[in-house]
Amino acid sequence: MISKGTHKPLTDTADKGCAVGWCFIPSWTRGALSCGSDRSKQEHDNNVSRKRQKLMEQSSHHNNKLERLLFDEIRQCDVCGKNLLYRPATSCEEESIAEALPKFIEKHITCQSPLPCRWCNDTSDKNNTYICCESMFCSDKCRTRAECALYDDDATTMQANDPTSCSRDAETKLLMPPPKLFFCRNRFQERDSNRNNDVAYDLDLAIEAIQSLVAIETKLRVLCGNNLGLEECALMITTIISVVSPWWVDDFLQSFSGDAHQDGSAYEESLTEELWTMARSHWSIVMLLQSKERSNDTDTSKRLFMSYEMFCQTYLCIKRQCISRVALPDHPLIQYSKDTLLSADKLSDIERDLALDILEHPCLPISRHAQSKTSTDQQSIIRWRNAAHTAHWLSNAASLEEGKGVSQIQSHLGRTYFVFSPWAYRKMQHSCCPVAMLDVQDPSSPLDSLSWMSLHDVEEGNLTFYSTLGYLEGDTRSRAVELKKLFGSDFTCSCTRCRYENDNTGNKSGTLPFSQLQLKSLADLAMQHGRFADAIGLYELILESHPCDGNVLHARAAAVLGTASNSFGDKGHCNGHFLRAQRLWKEAGSKCSDHPEIALHVDKQRMYGTVDSLDDEIDDSSSSSNIQYSTHLNGKCFVTSKATPLLSEDECQLIIKTAEEHCNSSTGWTTTRHYAVPTTDIPIHEITKLHDLFTKKLWSSKIRPLLRQQLKLNGNRQILIHDAFVVRYDSSKQRYLPPHLDESSHSFIIALNSEFKGGGTYIHELERVLSPTVGGMVSFEGGSLLHSGDPVVSGIRYCIVAFCYIDNVGEQTAKTAEVEKDNNTNAPFSFGFQFG
């Protein structure tokens, strides 16, 4: 779930590694089936005619060509599932209307025509009718050359393709080894027309083989509950390789020193057996695999899978050593939504509507807000809201529960890329605390922009560790089980993390076998996973020997704040963790006052009285407030009524004016303070002229008593501010805030003006916008209630937003927190559990 936190992910500071040569396994395992099935074709066709009908009826301002482009010409490759642009022989003229959209489609959703050969770059092959997948060669000669380059044992080529020989910041973009796979039916057909007697590329058989593979995939999807993983891909690859380059199988087996077959766990054995059975049940593959005419080499036993054992061995070798997942690049549609749908200036209203229509393609079953007939403004707001929410669902579908069919969207759009590079992976070691991951920088050309990204600071020369596991949040034992499945039953991981977690001998003080950098990496990783207790333990271990390390002091306090966010549950308070985090920042301030992050927290504490005034008795009479409000969702959110605003219109104007003046005379409105979901804002603790108005007049005497009343706080419970800022939405700049949760247990928003259209706080569970009048306030469970800033369609909207936590104040809580802290430090490593 996206949270509007202030803490940046650790990868943000990471250096980029160097690019190395890889071979992409295209995501053809997805999409081809579902989109190619009769049912979805039927649905698509129905949808197309419905849309065309609608458009014809609608208006004259839709250009026919664009219409045709959108609805007639996008097809999916039957095999790879990629969106294709079908071009009639007479090429399209430049589309004049709606330039952004068709250009985008041409650039991102379709491939360029014609694709250059991946080996010689020749683009003379103009006869393509379908413009299709990457991974093509203009001739068998090029293809063979490319393969030779990939597997040539020549030392210089080895050197060039060896990632371990790359220096960290060298921008050595090596010539990409060509992808080995090129499964596009039309390509094969084209070969068909030119083919000589090369039986190795017997087209009918190849097409049959592909269809069989697709059928295998169907079975696999059923078998694996639609979660295709490495194993299934390994099957594909194994089989494909056997089809296109049988000789390679043999080479690979000979170069593999381990006894893969012996290592197989029961799970693995049954899976491989299943796969083998399936493979054999498809006659065309078997024919291809066992045909004696595949090559000029007469000794077929060397090249082909003659037995289950051989299949199994190859399968395991490939799975363990050659394939890895790559960080997912955005699907072009997602990218498109992000880039254009949400920006005010790039698309006209008509274009945006058409784009939204594309997003209504049957593969994107998104429920959309009904269009209101009331006013054009209202319709515009709803259109923008649809666009905003759609873009959000598309990019965050996997992490959100809300929205029907979201996982379906994700499975259609999710491009799981795998890379396949035997050399590199034979040299790379697995680590559960990876130093590097493979990342695609430019989704429109993933192959060329694939590069290593270092995840955290590493010791010189140590860029060889990546993670074979997709999921690293698990504890030592569950990871070990997964790794044994992958590498064999006798595999024991000896990475820093496993060594640390398996170490029960009390290496937690004295002479550590782990360097400070290693411990920091482990702690940062735990932080990324949200394993805050583990992170705190590790940071404290580092602090034993480096008590004044500002980064570590700050990180420890941030981890405790993370614990506070997680521990806010049934108890109705943060179990002392929020206050403990604040005390840690205060203590850190006394040691490293010039550390910028620590100084910032100390400033905020001073202004909002988060630490020093806490020991003051809470005056329960301050829990009553005269302000009237309505309650929604059983007390999860509140809106003050028009009759009793918290601020007068003049006070609101003063706040806007002061904030604008402050921004004009300083570095301006900030747009990056909140990492995941940034607002255009300015923090209140920076605007000195507002301190008194905000803290005395507003917070202590009005908002806090009101919140105490709304949230029924009494006794030692106090509500405390973590962050407060003035926000500016502008219809020509940042007009909305996507759905998110706050870094708070409760948040409040005060409306400062009304000279705009749209806007307000959209609460998803309520399915409506809450907009108090000027000076009024919306308060809600910001850390658990999904909400968005609704789009502003004209004018500028200002509001004050604040993130708060409820915690216990006083002796007892402080003691409890201390005890917890001690328990935590002495406890055995807590493997992912939150304490509290």
Ligand SMILES: O=C(O)CCC(=O)C(=O)O
């Ligand atoms: O604009 C709004 O009403 C919502 C703002 C918000 O949720 C935030 O800044 O976290």
Ligand SMILES: [Fe+2]
């Ligand atoms: Fe928020």
